[in-house]
Amino acid sequence: MPKRKYILDSSTLQFLQHRPAWTDRLLRASIGFGISILVAVVYIFIFNRLFGSPKEKMLADKLEETKLEFALLEHRMDNASVMLKDLRSTDNSTYRPILDLESIPENMSQGGSGGTDKYSNLTGLDNSDMLISAATKFNNIKTQTNIQYNSFKELTADAADWKRMWENLPYFRPVDVVYRMGDGYHFREKHPVLGTPRWHFGQDFPCPPGTKVYATGGGTVKFAASEGDGYGKKIIIDHEYGYQTLYGHLSGFNVKPGQKVKRGDLIGYSGTTGISSGPHLHYQIDLYGEHVNPLSYITNDLTEEDYFKIIGVAINSSEKN
Ligand SMILES: [Zn+2]
Numbered sequence: 001m002p003k004r005k006y007i008l009d010s011s012t013l014q015f016l017q018h019r020p021a022w023t024d025r026l027l028r029a030s031i032g033f034g035i036s037i038l039v040a041v042v043y044i045f046i047f048n049r050l051f052g053s054p055k056e057k058m059l060a061d062k063l064e065e066t067k068l069e070f071a072l073l074e075h076r077m078d079n080a081s082v083m084l085k086d087l088r089s090t091d092n093s094t095y096r097p098i099l100d101l102e103s104i105p106e107n108m109s110q111g112g113s114g115g116t117d118k119y120s121n122l123t124g125l126d127n128s129d130m131l132i133s134a135a136t137k138f139n140n141i142k143t144q145t146n147i148q149y150n151s152f153k154e155l156t157a158d159a160a161d162w163k164r165m166w167e168n169l170p171y172f173r174p175v176d177v178v179y180r181m182g183d184g185y186h187f188r189e190k191h192p193v194l195g196t197p198r199w200h201f202g203q204d205f206p207c208p209p210g211t212k213v214y215a216t217g218g219g220t221v222k223f224a225a226s227e228g229d230g231y232g233k234k235i236i237i238d239h240e241y242g243y244q245t246l247y248g249h250l251s252g253f254n255v256k257p258g259q260k261v262k263r264g265d266l267i268g269y270s271g272t273t274g275i276s277s278g279p280h281l282h283y284q285i286d287l288y289g290e291h292v293n294p295l296s297y298i299t300n301d302l303t304e305e306d307y308f309k310i311i312g313v314a315i316n317s318s319e320k321n
Helices: 022-051 054-098 117-122 128-168 304-310
Strands: 006-009 014-017 186-188 198-200 203-206 212-214 219-226 233-240 243-253 266-270 280-287 290-292
Touching (some): 054 128, 219 243
Antiparallel strands (some): 219 233, 243 266, 243 280
């Protein structure tokens, strides 16, 4: 209950209750209110100085959280970098040597040049070190990934070319008579038919007339006819990469000029046409127009099983001639 204030009326000698004017009361209330506001402001100021404002605290928490996320990101980038390095090492030591490609130089993988200049937009900030470190790592990974991507692209293209070359080169026996091989690549003092000295530029495979003759590598049939050059009915296959094979003294053809063939395709039948002393296949390999010894290409031969797999004939089947 508010205290009442009394004053003495000297004329009546009585105490009368003092009632202040409303303006006085308003003034006092205003001063009280003002002081309360002032105290509150001072209190908030001191509290904020000591403990920070709730907004500041929220921002500080957020910053700590961001720093943690950055640390985690850097850790993941370090892991990615190690994996890329491992991949490059395997690439350099295994894949590239197989295809005779040079190794990727080690210094090419270190994120290129430019130093910290290229991060000038990140300098002068509160967390510049953190941002530059992350940006550097990210750029290194980007560079390493690009190098590795290009390396694998090169490997894929080269591997496809090598595969095609292996499919085309004449690494195969033209007839299944390996154990009864005839005259080879050498200088003949006396040709068996002509009786004169003459080089024999191929490998002869004595075999019964009608023996199946197979393409020794993939390519295109360049010639399939008689030419009056002593080889009788002959087939020439162009294997690209500088290689051509010739199959002479044939009795018949199973291909036409311009036809594409694969290794092991049946191209014709052996015989004894042209200048020949008896039934056999004359087989010849030319590399860039120079005769080479066919045996050099047949010695590292396939197993019987692989051979028949290629020509599509089962071992011991009646197809085998
Ligand atoms: Zn011959």
